[in-house]
Amino acid sequence: MAVIDDADIPVWDLYELSIPCAVFGRPQPELADRWYDLRLCGLRPGAGPLGPGFGVGIPYGLDELARADTVIVTSVPEACVTEGAELPAELIDALRAAAAAGARMVSLCNGSFALAAAGILDGRRATAHWAHTADLARRYPKVRVDDSVLYVDDGDVLTSAGMAAGLDLCLHLVRRDLGAHVANQLARAMVVPAHRPGGQAQFIDRSVPASDDDGLAPVLQWAREHLAEPLTVEDLARRAAMSPRTFFRRVQAATGSTPLQWLLHQRLARAQTLLETTGLPVERVSELSGLGTAANLRRHFTLHVGVTPTDYRRAFPRTTAG
Known part of the structure; x- marks a missing residue:
């Protein structure tokens, strides 16, 4: 499993990056004999600064995506969402190659913009953070954008809204791969709800x-x-x-x-x-x-x-x- 991080993301998006690391990043021998092999990939392997006092080590380059069975894209830079800035061509090429090789493609929050730019979401139902689904639909009209759900499971392509919805999607992947019992036990250890269905509303009024x-x-x-x-x-x-x-x-x-x-x-x-x-x-x-x-x-x-x-x-x- 490969998780893509961009060293230019702001410090507040570190949360989206931490989600797959928390769910898939360490062995769980009490839950399953075999766990995920998580690899953090980026355009510039090495230490990436995220903000004052923060940094993240990126051990692998984008060539690792070709060997992954699942690729997870976390949030892309804000300019690529709100200002129409282009994502690096080498990232788009790597995503297309991974999808063509049969990898399961996953995005958290606004990582869906990267999958959409690569054409992976064309003709598919997908979601993103509700504040940016209109931008996603406008920039990529071939994507069937659903702004009302926590996450979308479209078989080999899965997308989620932001923050806690990304955790819901990652636990959903565990549920798909290893079963409800394992996912429930992992959720219990993480002290989070065991299962929130993807069709649940993104925005719930808790005024x-x-x-x-x-x-x-x-x-x-x-x-x-x-x-x-x-x-x-x-x-x-x-x-x-x-x-x-x-x-x-x-x-x-x-x-x-x-x-x-x-x-x-x-x-x-x-x-x-x-x-x-x-x-x-x-x-x-x-x-x-x-x-x-x-x-x-x-x-x-x-x-x-x-x-x-x-x-x-x-x-x-x-x-x-x-």
């Missing part, structure tokens, strides 16, 4: 922030622990001591999705973990995850995960008895 004791967090945790039970918005609202209308509004403001959408994603995540870590029949997995019948599980699983439960289980050998 009135929820407090720890507003009744929402405890009831959502309770719901996660009782997914096998029939749960309705009315039941959860009653447990939270709210009206259904208020509960609906609070959940949507906090998560970017409706209560029923949130429940569905939690149930699918539970089903993924059960398929990976147990030998339970699909019928029992559907019951324990709260999706009812095996047919219902197959329908939602195929729609949201992209494969059948059986095919998903084949891709992830069982790690524990059950």
Whole structure:
């Protein structure tokens, strides 16, 4: 896996660079026997200054991209986003060569401008930080820009919005490669949400922030622990001591999705973990995850995960008895 950094990015974009380093950069023997081999690449290998007191070592040049199975582009310089400045030709050539060689191409935040400049996003759905999606659409009209989502998984090309959405996308990659159980355990170690679906809204209005004791967090945790039970918005609202209308509004403001959408994603995540870590029949997995019948599980699983439960289980050998 190759991560591209540009030594000219400002110090505040160090966050985007740190995300893949935190997720993929060190072995995780307690989670998987084999982990990612992360290599930081740039136009000018060596130490790159990012600002007063900051620097980053870039051990590899762009020729490393030709050997990578995944290439991640972090934020590009601001001038390339807002002022139409051109990215270096050698970077564009290296990205095109990596894509042609079959590498999975990934961008975080405004790294999508680099993929777009290389033509990799032509005809594809993609996203970027919401403040710059209009610029992306204007400069690259062949890209189907979606400014409303956290990240887009278009198979071998994935793009994300800024900041925390980049972390969501990296955890999504772990989930795709190594399974929901590994991704959940890694997220727990990092003390971040285990799974935020890419279709969740980028901008969530938190003008009135929820407090720890507003009744929402405890009831959502309770719901996660009782997914096998029939749960309705009315039941959860009653447990939270709210009206259904208020509960609906609070959940949507906090998560970017409706209560029923949130429940569905939690149930699918539970089903993924059960398929990976147990030998339970699909019928029992559907019951324990709260999706009812095996047919219902197959329908939602195929729609949201992209494969059948059986095919998903084949891709992830069982790690524990059950």
